[in-house]
Amino acid sequence: MTFTLNEEQLLLKDAARAFCSEQAPVGRLRKQRDAKQNGRDPELWAEMAAMGWAGVIVPEEFGGAGLGYVGLGVVLEETGRTLVASPLHSTAMIGASALLIAGSDQQKAEWLPKIAAGEVIVALAVDETPHHAPGKSTLAVSGDKITGAKTYVADGHIADLFIVASADALYLVKADAAGLSRRELITADSRGAADVKFDGAVAEKMSGGVAEIDAILDRARIGLAAEMLGQASAAFEITGDYLKTRKQFGQLIGGFQALQHRAAKLFTELELTRSCVLAALDALDRNAPNLAEYASLAKARAGDALHLATSEMVQMHGGIGMTDEHDAGLYLKRARVAEALYGGASFHRDRYAKLLGF
Amino acid sequence: MTDQLESFRSETRAWLEANCPETMRSPMAGEEDFVWGGRTFKFKHPDQKLWLDRMAAKGWTAPMWPKAYGGDGLSNAENAVLAQEMKRIHARPPLFSFGLWMLGPVLLEYASEEQKLEHLPKIVRGEIRWCQGYSEPGAGSDLASLQTKCEDQGDHWLINGQKIWTSYANEADWCFCLVRTDTSVKHEGISFVLIDMQTPGVETRPIKLISGSSPFCETFFTDVKIPKDAMVGRLNGGWEIAKRLLQYERTNISGFGSVGGVSGDLIEIAKANIGLENGVLADGDLRARIAAHKMAERAYALTTQRAMEEAKAGQNVSHMASMFKVAGATLNIERCELMLEAAGSRGFGWSGEGFSPEELAVTRGWLRSKGNSIEGGTTEVNLNVVAKRVLGLRDTQ
Numbered sequence: 001m002t003f004t005l006n007e008e009q010l011l012l013k014d015a016a017r018a019f020c021s022e023q024a025p026v027g028r029l030r031k032q033r034d035a036k037q038n039g040r041d042p043e044l045w046a047e048m049a050a051m052g053w054a055g056v057i058v059p060e061e062f063g064g065a066g067l068g069y070v071g072l073g074v075v076l077e078e079t080g081r082t083l084v085a086s087p088l089h090s091t092a093m094i095g096a097s098a099l100l101i102a103g104s105d106q107q108k109a110e111w112l113p114k115i116a117a118g119e120v121i122v123a124l125a126v127d128e129t130p131h132h133a134p135g136k137s138t139l140a141v142s143g144d145k146i147t148g149a150k151t152y153v154a155d156g157h158i159a160d161l162f163i164v165a166s167a168d169a170l171y172l173v174k175a176d177a178a179g180l181s182r183r184e185l186i187t188a189d190s191r192g193a194a195d196v197k198f199d200g201a202v203a204e205k206m207s208g209g210v211a212e213i214d215a216i217l218d219r220a221r222i223g224l225a226a227e228m229l230g231q232a233s234a235a236f237e238i239t240g241d242y243l244k245t246r247k248q249f250g251q252l253i254g255g256f257q258a259l260q261h262r263a264a265k266l267f268t269e270l271e272l273t274r275s276c277v278l279a280a281l282d283a284l285d286r287n288a289p290n291l292a293e294y295a296s297l298a299k300a301r302a303g304d305a306l307h308l309a310t311s312e313m314v315q316m317h318g319g320i321g322m323t324d325e326h327d328a329g330l331y332l333k334r335a336r337v338a339e340a341l342y343g344g345a346s347f348h349r350d351r352y353a354k355l356l357g358f
Numbered sequence: 359m360t361d362q363l364e365s366f367r368s369e370t371r372a373w374l375e376a377n378c379p380e381t382m383r384s385p386m387a388g389e390e391d392f393v394w395g396g397r398t399f400k401f402k403h404p405d406q407k408l409w410l411d412r413m414a415a416k417g418w419t420a421p422m423w424p425k426a427y428g429g430d431g432l433s434n435a436e437n438a439v440l441a442q443e444m445k446r447i448h449a450r451p452p453l454f455s456f457g458l459w460m461l462g463p464v465l466l467e468y469a470s471e472e473q474k475l476e477h478l479p480k481i482v483r484g485e486i487r488w489c490q491g492y493s494e495p496g497a498g499s500d501l502a503s504l505q506t507k508c509e510d511q512g513d514h515w516l517i518n519g520q521k522i523w524t525s526y527a528n529e530a531d532w533c534f535c536l537v538r539t540d541t542s543v544k545h546e547g548i549s550f551v552l553i554d555m556q557t558p559g560v561e562t563r564p565i566k567l568i569s570g571s572s573p574f575c576e577t578f579f580t581d582v583k584i585p586k587d588a589m590v591g592r593l594n595g596g597w598e599i600a601k602r603l604l605q606y607e608r609t610n611i612s613g614f615g616s617v618g619g620v621s622g623d624l625i626e627i628a629k630a631n632i633g634l635e636n637g638v639l640a641d642g643d644l645r646a647r648i649a650a651h652k653m654a655e656r657a658y659a660l661t662t663q664r665a666m667e668e669a670k671a672g673q674n675v676s677h678m679a680s681m682f683k684v685a686g687a688t689l690n691i692e693r694c695e696l697m698l699e700a701a702g703s704r705g706f707g708w709s710g711e712g713f714s715p716e717e718l719a720v721t722r723g724w725l726r727s728k729g730n731s732i733e734g735g736t737t738e739v740n741l742n743v744v745a746k747r748v749l750g751l752r753d754t755q
Contacts, residue, residue, distance in 0.1 A: 003664040004671060243751055255753040260745035261738070267749060268681050275660035297653055346646070353649040358625050358639045 001286070003278045009071050015051065016078035023047060024084045026327045029190060032085055038184065039085045039192035040158060049118020054092045057100070062112035064096070069219070069284035073226040073277070080230025083334050085191050087121045090155040093223035095122025098163045098216045102170045102206040111161065111172075123159035124220060125150035125173075125196050126213075132343040134213060139166040145179070145200040146171055154341060156194030157184040164203065165213050171203035178202060189334040218295035220342045222280045225302035228338050229270075229277045232302070232309040235331045236270055239263075239313045259316060266305075266312055273298075273305040293355050300348035303339040310335040366436055370443045377412045378449045379405040385448065388719060392454040396487025397531050413452040414483040420458055423466065427474055428482030434670045456525070457481035457488040461534050464603045468550075468591045477532075477552070490607075491521040491535030491553070491577060492600070499739045501536075502545045502597060506579060508537035515551065515589070517559075517582040523733065527562040527575035530555055534603075540594050550596035552588045559583075569725035570708075605676050607734045608683035622716055622723075624648060624693060628700035644699065651692055658685055680735070680743040687730035687737060694720075694727035 005013065024044055032041055048054065056072040058064020065071070072093060079088055096115050099108050114120040126134050128150055139148035146164060156162070162180075164171040173180060179201035182194040206212075243254030243263065253259060280298035283291055310332040314321040321328040339345065382405055386392070393399070393406050401407045413419050416430060421437050423429025432440065462481050465474055480486040497504040506519025517537060527533065533553045540547030553560065559582035564572035591599050628648060632641050639645035662682065665675045697720050698705040705720045707713030731737040745751045 001663070003667050240749060240751075252752065254751035257742070257745075260749075260751050261741040263749055263751060264681075264684075264741040264744035267744060268685050271678075271681065272654070272657035272661050272685065275664045276657050278664070279660050297656055300650075300653055301657055349646055349649040349653065352653060353645055354638065356625060356649075356652060358629060358634065358645065358648070 001279060001282055003275065003282070005070070005074065008067060009074055012056075012067065012071050013074040013078060016053075016075045017081075019048075019051065020078050020082045020084055024079070024086075025082050026330060029083045029085050029330060030327075033190040038157065038186050039155070039190065041085055044084070045086050045088075045118060045121075048086055048088060053088060054118040055096070055116025056092060058096050058112050058116040059100075062108065062116060064112070064116040069222070070278075070281045072223065073281035076223055076226040077230035077233075077277075080227035081234040083231065083330055087123075087155045087158060089220075089223050089227060090124065090159070091115060091118075091120070091122045094124045094216065094220045095120075095161070095163065097219040098122075098124065098170070098206070101215050102208040102212045104207060107172060107204070107206065120160045121155060121158050122161045122163060123153050123155045123194075124163045124165070124216070125153045125156065126165045126217070126342075127151055127153075132340070132347055134165060134217060135167055135210075137165060137167040139164070139198070141166060141169070141171075141203075142200075144202060144204070146173070146198045146203040147200055148198050150196045150198075152185065152193050153182075153196050154191070154193050156182060156196050157192045159194075162196065163206075163216070164198070165216075168209045168213070170206040170208060170213060170216070172206060173198065173201055173203045187337065189337040190330070191334070191337070214292065217342055218291055219284065221295045221299040221348075222277070222284060224338055224341060225277050225298040226281060228302040228306045228335070229273060231331060231335060231338070232270055232273065232306040235306075235309040235313045235328075235335075236263075236266055238327065238331075239309075239316050242317055253316075262312060262316075266308055269305045269308060273301045276301045290355075293352065296343075296348035296352045296355070299343060300345040300352065303345040303348075306335045307339055307345075363435055363439060367439050367443065370440055371446075373416070374443055374447060374449060377409075378444075378447060379409055381405040382409045382450045382452075383448045384450075386450055391450070393452065393484070394454050394487055394526070394529070395484025396529065397485070398529060399484075399487065409450070410452045410484050417482065419453045419455075419484065420462060420478075420482045423462065423478065423482065427466070427478035429478075438666075438670075453484045455481060455484065455487070456490055457486065460490065460603050460606045461488050463606050464599050465590065467602065468599050470587075470590075472587065473552075473590060486531045487526070487529060489524050489527045489530035489533045489555075489575075489577075491524055491527075491533045493523040494520060495522050499736055501600070502548065504536055504538060504548065506535070506537045508539050508549060508551060510539075511583070514583045514585055517551075517553070517579045517584060519579050521577040521579075522565075522574075524562070524575045524577040525573055527555070527577045528564055533560075533577070534590075536596055536600050539596075543594075545597045546594055548596040548600065549593055550590045550599045551584060552590065553579075553582065553584055557582050557584060567726065568728070569722045571722065571726065604735060605679040608679040608740070622697060622720060624651070624697050624700060627697055627720070631700055631702050631704055644696075648696055648700070651689075651696055654689055655693070658689055661685075677747050680740040681748065683734060684731075684737050684740045684744070690730050691727045694724040698724045 052065050053075050055064030056067050056075060057069060060066045076089060099111050115122060128137055139146055160175050162173045162175065164173050179199045182196045185193045185195060187193050243259060244252060246253045276298045280294040283294040313328045313331055317326065317328050320326050381403060393410055417425060417428055418430055418440065420429040421432040421440055425431045458481060462478060465477060492501060494504050494506060506521065509516045533555055535551050535553050537549055537551055538547055539549040559580040561578040562575040565574045565576060566572050628639055632639055665678060669675045701717060701720050704717045707718050707721055
């Protein structure tokens with residue numbers, strides 16, 4: 001196991017940091033929201049794809065960079081820092097890994113080059129209830145047609161291709177397939193989502209069953225945990241800067257012990273979370289046997305840390321943190337959505353306990 | 359380079375196979391199996407002494423210390439290999455020692471050549487057991503307000519005062535001690551001295567804790583004369599050394615499980631006393647809290663691993679000691695509370711029949727763990743350190 005980035009990964013991280021701060025600061029999300037774009041920013045996605053980010057984990061033979069999950073993780077973390085609204089997670093992480101894990105040779109050849117080039121947006125349709133419960137799908141399959149309803153599909157409103165999970169199988173469904181209909185959801189985090197209905201929609205079966213669904217979901221969870229680590233770190237840094245500039249009672253509020261101790265505890269939580277996320281990404285590249293443990297650990301810890309970081313961000317900013325003008329609200333809203341996607345902390349604690357045999 | 363490391367590994371493996379007694383390759387039952395060394399230490403088993411002597415002769419009780427002072431001068435990478443190879447055969451640490459963990463590192467940095475040659479080899483060999491004279495009745499969290507007087511009498515120093523929370527002072531041979539050499543200033547009036555506990559005027563009195571054990575003492579110094587060369591570093595320069603030593607101490611206490619921890623398995627205790635229903639622990643609320651705790655434990659272990667990797671890569675991680683101290687102590691206390699809760703009434707035994715030794719250890723360990731967030735700097739003091747030194751939050755602008 002290693003926590004140290006190699007030279008390629010460091011270069012990727014630096015490039016991503018520079019791009020996000022220059023091209024996609026938090027203000028870009030705010031502008032999209034105010035223009036009622038609901039997460040749509042095709043120009044931004046095209047620029048990100050041009051940087052090669054859509055194909056970070058896609059092998060070179062399919063037109064990708066073949067830099068692995070740690071590489072994609074550092075990019076996701078950087079985009080998380082500035083709340084970049086893009087299909088990077090759904091497409092470059094979930095879409096690409098789903099095809100790598102469960103795609104036939106033909107499916108890989110057809111879709112991976114398009115994913116790597118940023119020409120297609122992929123979304124994973126898994127949940128059918130308000131809470132993540134992948135094993136409880138009631139999706140019906142008849143021949144090459146599927147019938148059922150998926151809810152809150154992240155990036156489902158802009159997807160060209162869906163990876164659809166039933167209780168024990170995976171399907172590829174094109175967004176323009178007959179029998180598919182979707183309703184766009186306007187969401188609190190300004191990223192958007194969709195409810196997707198399949199009414200005898202033509203579906204192409206992928207290989208694999210429950211284990212493969214789990215493996216894909218674990219990649220979704222770890223990738224999202226990386227994004228959340230970035231969000232939490234940025235929320236903490238912005239809050240720390242405020243503690244060092246805001247004065248009350250004739251002194252910097254960062255001098256008050258009540259705030260110092262909470263900041264120190266939050267810092268500790270973030271350091272512990274960083275180790276979990278880095279270890280989980282590394283476990284993906286090593287193909288570690290206890291991947292599920294790493295995934296649940298990373299997602300639950302990232303969820304808890306982000307929850308705390310964003311709540312403290314609002315509270316420590318006081319009144320200004322409650323205003324729409326301040327970025328604290330944007331971090332808070334994205335946080336709760338990311339915390340719940342692909343299983344919240346309680347889902348993953350329960351799963352972790354099962355994995356540990358109790 | 360890698361070849362060299364691999365040959366070091368095979369030599370180390372062979373040496374350990376040949377020299378580590380079978381009895382020293384089993385888990386320790388608890389603190390009673392710790393080998394502390396020193397003039398009066400009683401070994402429970404002759405193999406303990408054999409194992410200590412062999413490792414000390416090799417310099418492997420302090421593998422990274424220079425050979426001139428009894429160590430083996432190993433690099434970080436070699437030291438990691440040694441640790442891995444010891445772990446591979448479940449070899450016990452040959453020596454538990456404040457000299458190794460706390461005093462030695464600061465002597466290497468601050469002591470004179472004569473002092474290093476005098477004290478370090480004896481620490482390596484486990485001949486001298488050290489105790490730590492830091493806290494005083496009036497100087498706990500505010501350590502720098504200490505008052506134990508040290509006066510220059512020309513040909514010797516004269517010490518008068520009282521220390522408290524001196525770990526194992528009644529069993530120690532020497533004491534590294536903070537004393538006041540200037541009463542007109544606070545931090546700049548403190549010096550760091552080494553005192554032979556056999557010197558006339560030194561007296562110790564054990565303190566009984568809520569757990570029933572007495573790992574700490576009150577230590578009294580009445581007209582104690584020590585030689586002029588017993589001071590480490592310069593006169594009134596002790597605070598810097600004191601702080602550096604605390605970093606080593608905090609890192610050590612945060613290695614939870616090693617200090618006053620209970621070695622029992624939380625999940626097994628819960629399963630045995632609560633039981634499973636449909637494969638999951640029958641108490642859903644406690645199960646969720648145990649799961650959260652196991653996650654925190656794993657996160658902590660990964661973070662210490664990461665810090666070691668960063669240290670090896672040359673990053674300075676010493677400022678993180680306070681963070682690890684807070685997190686490690688919090689975790690150990692939480693673990694002991696959860697074990698007590700999981701054990702139910704099996705966790706309330708104090709002595710005698712009706713409870714297994716493991717169950718009695720849960721009770722005592724739980725009580726002892728309460729000290730983890732107090733000793734070596736309270737959690738509150740360490741949070742202050744993180745806020746100020748790491749996060750740069752200041753009291754005044």
